[in-house]
Amino acid sequence: MPEKNLRVLLSSIKPRLHDEQFVFCSVLEREFKKLTIQPICMFREAEGVSLIVAKSDADSASLKYDGTWSLITCEVNSDLNAVGFIAAMSKMISDAGISVNTVSAFHHDHLFVPSDRVEEVMLLLQEPPQKPVPKRDPIDNIRELIPMIFSEHRAHKALGSLLSQGHALITSKFGEPLPPDMRIFYERCSDVKIFDRYSILSLQKAIDVDRSQLPRSWFPFCELPSGGLIAIDLSEPNGVYPIIDLDCGDFDYIVIALSFTEFLDKILAHGQDSNYWIDHSEQYGTAKVHLKNSQVRKKYEEYWDLLGPENGSQRCMADACENKNVKLSVFCRQHQFEQVHKVPCPFTSDAPADTLAEYVLKE
Numbered sequence: 001m002p003e004k005n006l007r008v009l010l011s012s013i014k015p016r017l018h019d020e021q022f023v024f025c026s027v028l029e030r031e032f033k034k035l036t037i038q039p040i041c042m043f044r045e046a047e048g049v050s051l052i053v054a055k056s057d058a059d060s061a062s063l064k065y066d067g068t069w070s071l072i073t074c075e076v077n078s079d080l081n082a083v084g085f086i087a088a089m090s091k092m093i094s095d096a097g098i099s100v101n102t103v104s105a106f107h108h109d110h111l112f113v114p115s116d117r118v119e120e121v122m123l124l125l126q127e128p129p130q131k132p133v134p135k136r137d138p139i140d141n142i143r144e145l146i147p148m149i150f151s152e153h154r155a156h157k158a159l160g161s162l163l164s165q166g167h168a169l170i171t172s173k174f175g176e177p178l179p180p181d182m183r184i185f186y187e188r189c190s191d192v193k194i195f196d197r198y199s200i201l202s203l204q205k206a207i208d209v210d211r212s213q214l215p216r217s218w219f220p221f222c223e224l225p226s227g228g229l230i231a232i233d234l235s236e237p238n239g240v241y242p243i244i245d246l247d248c249g250d251f252d253y254i255v256i257a258l259s260f261t262e263f264l265d266k267i268l269a270h271g272q273d274s275n276y277w278i279d280h281s282e283q284y285g286t287a288k289v290h291l292k293n294s295q296v297r298k299k300y301e302e303y304w305d306l307l308g309p310e311n312g313s314q315r316c317m318a319d320a321c322e323n324k325n326v327k328l329s330v331f332c333r334q335h336q337f338e339q340v341h342k343v344p345c346p347f348t349s350d351a352p353a354d355t356l357a358e359y360v361l362k363e
């Protein structure tokens, strides 16, 4: 639904910066006809054809230009009739002494700003930090979301007979069971498609995903149109279930929610045009994955060696742990390690063999 209210528009600009740089050129009509490059924008004037083209294209076609520009797309779906929206945005930027060229296309408004000042512009456009969403109980909340998924999206009813088998397989392959809200979800539905964007995989499909590069407890459960995957860390680091976008890095992934329910809630509310986490304020931080032999692995090994054998006189303080404490702690070796490093201990038999995740999350 296009947004006409100017105040709402300005507070909901979702600026997206493109990697590519652009240049403005003017060519004669006959020169234009010979060009093989594809401009992102063109306009015919009496004096010639104005083009906005990727800098790399302009260079390959030997076009003249001065200055390179960065492109920011305002992801809010602005109604072309929203009087004053462009003017208000331009004013905000020019008040900071930065020049700006705007292009209103059918779906969005686009800003071209000098490349060397684009970071300042991005700061100006970022929406003010949002108030933290009051935490709701994920279990109550998932029960409210499931009927909405059945009525407004595509979902199959779960086949109950396969469930206990699936859960057992998950616990053995991933080292941990699914969190309670996710269990409720899979008891009710399977093969869910939300908008035309998010495919929540059936348990079987999710179990079969190749995850050789991922920590053992990362369960990839959702596929994006790009083929990229979203995973949940079942090991519950820091008392949460991080939802991780696997499509945005090799070893440095973005955490986009702290529970399965929060993720569902946000994709349902955000709509289908984009992923809600392109908005940086929706990101919780990063999950770094370390492969074997990395620096961090070495640090962990040193700490593990330092802890020494479990030959203390008490039982480990961790719930239901039968081991004795190590010399320097009231915990056993594994639990002391996990207390300090906040990652599953890689040295105990049921921990991931070759990968570790380390979280850097915002408060």
Ligand SMILES: [Zn+2]
Pocket (backbone or CB within 6 Å): 316, 317, 318, 321, 322, 323, 331, 332, 333, 334, 335
């Ligand atoms: Zn213990």
